[in-house]
Amino acid sequence: MPLLKNRSTRAAPFVPRASGLPPFNPRRVCAAILALGLSACASVGPDYRTPTPVEYPVWQSQAADSVSRPATPALLARWWQQFDDPSLNALVDAALSGSTDLQSALARLEEVRARRGLTKAGQLPEIDASANARNQASRPNDQTLTTRSYSASADLSWEIDLFGGKRRAVEAAEADVDAAQADLYAARVSLVAAVASAYIDLRTAENRLAVLQATLASRDETDQITRWREQAGLTSTLDVAQSKSSLEQARAALPSVERSISEARNQLALLAGKPPGAIDGLVGPRRALPDFQFALGLGIPAQTLQQRPDLVAAERQLAAATARVGEAEAARYPKLVLSGSIGVDALSAGDLFRPEAVLASIAGGLSAPIFDAGRIKQSIAIQNALQQQALITWQASVLTALSEVENALVAWRTTNTRLASLDTATAAASEAEQLASQRYKAGLIDLSILLDTQRTLLSLQDQQTSAQGERAKALVNLYKALGGGWSPEAAGKTPAVGDSING
Template identity: 50%
Template sequence: MGADLCTTPFMKLSNPPRSLIGLSGIALTVLMGACTSLKREQSELAVPGRWQGRASSTVPLDTTSLPKWWQRFNDPVLNQIIAEALQSSPDVRTALARVDEYKARRGVTKSNLFPTVSAGFTGRASRTDNRQTNLITNSDSYSTSLDASWELDLFGKLRQNFKASSADLAQVTEDHYGAQVTLAAAVAEAYVDLRTAESQLAVYERNLATRGETVQLTRWREQAGEGNSLETQQAVSTLEQARATIPTLKQTIEQTRNQLALLAGKTPGALNAQLMKRQKVPQPPSVLAIGIPAETLRQRPDVRAAERGIEAAVARVKSAEAERYPTLTLSGSLGLDALKSGSFFSPEVAAANAAGSLAAPIFNASRIRQTINIQSAQEKQVVIAYESTVLQALNEVENALIAINRTNERLQTLNGAVASAREAATLAAQSYEAGQVDLLDVLDAQRTLLSLEEQQTLTQGSRTTAHIQLYKALGGGWSKQG
């Protein structure tokens, strides 16, 4: 890197133009002494070749399907809400506006590579009244000028500034993609929470119906003299205990609908028409599609943004180093003076001049060196931030795979437990009706069934959420057209 800033320019100075002849020997000595190259920061973080939590039922990752991974859940409502959110979300629109901002910033930096030209026009009128001769003299004069100035980028400072601004633009563009990833996952997770709460409500409603039948049965037995009021009140108590959970679930459902509207950039209740019909918890695909860690790092916008941050930091270090070298500015002007506004094509006076100025730092109390040190320290920071981002990405994928594997195991166990508990509750109710068991056995069986069905529903939601977190961790959910 030092060669492109030092060797090439000084090779050109071996036959300097006239404008550089006046550069003092001491200045050249300072410049040659300053021609050193800094060691670039590089990350030595090793990326593993495979995932530790990779299950046996996996297939190679198809990156073309990652931009719209939610379609793998086969839920049209979810697809529609995510599509609306990606178009209307304030977070995504703000990120896109930042991209426009940094495009303009890069344009400003690029303009410094080219000459600046300005034009000027002045007009002056005077009137002289000589009281001694009673003569009045009027005179007009007009002048116009065309001025140009150009700082030649001898040592690449301006080019490095442009590279840094281009990397900044690429970084905020990746941030825009990252906002899409975060939003799609947030909408999907909220949608799963909604459907999970609805499934829980359905479980409680079924349980209320069963417990209501038990209450009616205890009353009949009490009226027939086969039971007592204690059993009836115990049955009523368990019924009302389950009923007390209903308002909490309804609150969760209504608030989650509003959360989805917020994520989609809409007012509360705007999505109720789409969400009012109950749906089951979206079922994830039976086979996972994951690739190798290196593919994930290439796909994730936050890792790509961190890479662009390193590029920007390196360019700014090079720009700071170039401050130690001379700057050459060329300037010129063309002026025309006329006594009448219509005489510019045959002016009385025409003048043109051209100049070149060379400025080189000799003493600045180590300001330039400290600026280089600042930029070098910032480069080191962004490299460390890049390593942190990579570690976070790898950790998120591994944790998502662990969650998928463990929730699958838990769900399989709960499915068997629920089937047994449902059969036990049915047998207990039949035995109680026949007078073979006490009411407490029936109520205990119903409580067990309710608890297991609730755990089953929550685990189904957790399993789907784990898949969503995996797709997010793999860097899915963004597209350049988004």
């Protein structure tokens, strides 16, 4: 603990003319104090410098070569609108205005802003005012004597930031606000991608259900034909049993797909901050997946690092940690606290404004740590370790961002290749099923051949529908990895929850 303590003393009543001293001038005193405070401009601790990212000049994936237009901020800000799907647009808008995650991130931003204001207030003087009136009764010589007194004062206390500890604290608070704002943007990016993914899951499950329903109609027809043939003595009871089994196997897949549809709808409601069923009107009836096409210029990796708000947040957290190292180091140095008081003290209210009633004092207290058992040293070591952790976190975030873009590009390329093969296979299987159905009706082939072609077609159609959803989600993940879903150009506005908020 400091061995020297700050003390504030009150001088004897100040009488200008009787003492021969110059009259007390509060303006000159405040000006002198302010000049002293402004003259303290040195700030201990390291000055922050933006770290240099890893060298990564070009994307490695071959899919990056298939771009057709640049990734402008305006395109990335509302990338989902290019798919021209009114339901998707409405769901994203509902989520941006009602998401509890965004509301929480916005509340966090407001908290950090308030903390910044509190930190800035610590740089300024504190002024307190008080006023008192007192009656005192005494009885000397069996007579009651009543005396009254009045006083009023204004007291000032100001810690001069000699070594920049408070300035470093404000610097850290500013970086905290920037990080919290970037976290809000990052939450928006994740929310938009989550809504798009849930919407794709919903449409994929609906299309799978449509495939199953069409298959059930086809197998039900086959089952009826098999029963008629059995009644006509053209086939056996074994064929009837096989036909019935194939029909029920297809029907057994319905509950699982229906559950997926319900879960996707509930997920969309949750993302919009609504109870289940509240956004069903926005979803609308079943429709095909949006026409997701890859028409996006990636640019160089360095541009992606500038677009992603999570990387901005990590870099700002590093800046805050660096500033707090200086704040901790400032505790090693002396502290100067100036205090002053000006007031009046009189026996009657009318005498309060007389010059001889004025009381004034100015004091300065200097304290310095001499022995603290290593507390300050350990505090500095803690802040240095936190700064190192923040640097490592930023470096890891950069590598994660690059990896996510590369993975999304690979997923886009491979899902397109897989879908192309499934399209060809499904078309051939559909033709085979039609031919087998015609031949079975004509009695030219066994039922087992028809059932095999039907099972093959159902499997391929289901894989094809799922692959369409996987390809769409790969593109969503690519937009998310590129930081799409917020606009740096809108950062100067003050819109609703989920939009850009100006610090």
